[in-house]
Amino acid sequence: MATPAERGVVKPILSDLMDDPGSGLDYETRPDRLPGLLTPLDRFFIRNHAPTPMIDVLSWRLRIDGDGVRAPVTYTYRDLWDLPLTSVVRTIECAGNRRSLFGRASGRTFEGTQWGRGAIGTAEWTGVRLRDVLSPAGIGPNARQVMPEGLDGPGRRPMPLAKALADDTLLVLAMNGEVLLPDHGYPARVLVSGWLGAASVKWVGRIQVSDKDLSVPWNTDDYVLIGPGYPPTGESAGVPINEIPVASLVELPWPARLRPGRQVIRGRAYAGEARIHQVTCRVDDGPWQHAVLLPPVEQATWVRWQFGWNAVPGEHELRVRATDDRGGTQPDAVPWNDLGYLYNAVLAHPIHVDDPA
Known part of the structure; x- marks a missing residue:
């Protein structure tokens, strides 16, 4: 097993829980190792742009400043724990999730982390509402955007003031009941519910409040849809990505191997800021069948689903299509974009069913 220094991350990475897409910084959850609604910390996916920083909490400070506040404020770690705490269950997904499958469908290899299906996870996030952190600085009447900045270097991405002030936008201190791990x-x-993972900036050291729209590499050159059909927007090379579209996940290896007979196929579906409305499944050329949605069915959080299948020996393809409560549904194909983002097409999941013993 590679050491933390060789991997660029701190927590142990077990191959029976997580897959390595090859960057040395990023690790994804194995879909067949999801035990419940929440993703355990030992298998929650990691997306890093640089090695995990080891921060001395005694000297760490969080500064709130910018031309959108009346007076800058600085917090210590202890200060944050003294503020009112809240907890929410929310899903985070990297915008590049399923990039390797997008490449396979497009007949090309995209740059960037070659994610399979596991750059997604759900946790109970505990911390302070971001609006409560910003309030003592006095948000000005012309404030437009809020931008957290990470101490890892590149991590920074603005959001509209309204999103920053939302009930479920948090400055997170703990995850699944435990103090945040370094990774x-x-x-x-920050937790920015329903948006791409890059918006939930890690290792925050500064939060800027601005009277104007902010342009940084993460909303002009990266985490942007670039290509035919995606015209440049302002200083951006294309259309900046914010919300994550509806998609589904089957809790089986790829390809999968099953015994013949009655099987319960399980999975997850997620729809960004929306709620999942329905999930339908189809085996080979058979009819689409409604899967059962397991509670809770909440906004900005994945939903577990399941359906029964009488598996017969041979080679099969399972297709799953999720639909959200705003009418969004998974397409059969996704238009190409340069960086291979937001691939949410219906997938043909290969399954081999063994002959009877």
Whole structure:
């Protein structure tokens, strides 16, 4: 097993829980190792742009400043724990999830992390509402955007003031009941519900409030849809990505191997800021069948689903299509974009069913 220094991350990476897409910084959850609604910390996916920083919490400070506040404010780690705490269950997904499958469908290899299906996870996030952190600085009447900045270097991405002030936008201190691990943003990170993972900046050291729209590499050159059909927007080379579209996940290896007979096929579906409305499944050329949605069915959080299948020996393809409560549904194909983002097409999941013993 590679050492943390060789991997660029701190927590142990077990191959029976997580897959390595090859960057040395990023690790994805194995879909067949999801035990419940929440993703355990030992298998929650990691997306890093640089090695995980080891931050001295005693000297760490969080500064709130910018031309959108009346007076800058600085917090210590202890200060944040003294503020009112709240907890929410929310899903985070990297915009590049399923990039390798997008490449396979497009007949090309995209640059960037070659994610399979596991750059997604759900946790109970505990911290302070971001609006409560910003309020003592006095948000000005002309404030437009809020931008957390990470201490890892490149991590920074603006959001509209309204999103920053939402009930479920948090400055996170703990995850699944435990203090944040270094790989997941210790001592503090942002949670921006329903948006791409890059918006939930880790290792936050500064939050800028601005009277104008902010342009940084993460909303002009990267985490942007670039290509035919995606015209440049302002200073951006294309269309900046914010919300994550509806998609589904089957809790089986790829390809999968099953015994013949009655099987319960399980999975997850997620729809960004929306709620999942329905999930339908189809085996080979058979009819689409409604899967059962397991509670809770909440906004900005994945939903577990399941359906029964009488598996017969041979080679099969399972297709799953999720639909959200705003009418969004998974397409059969996704238009190409230069960086291979937001691939949410219906997938043909290969399954081999053994002959009877």
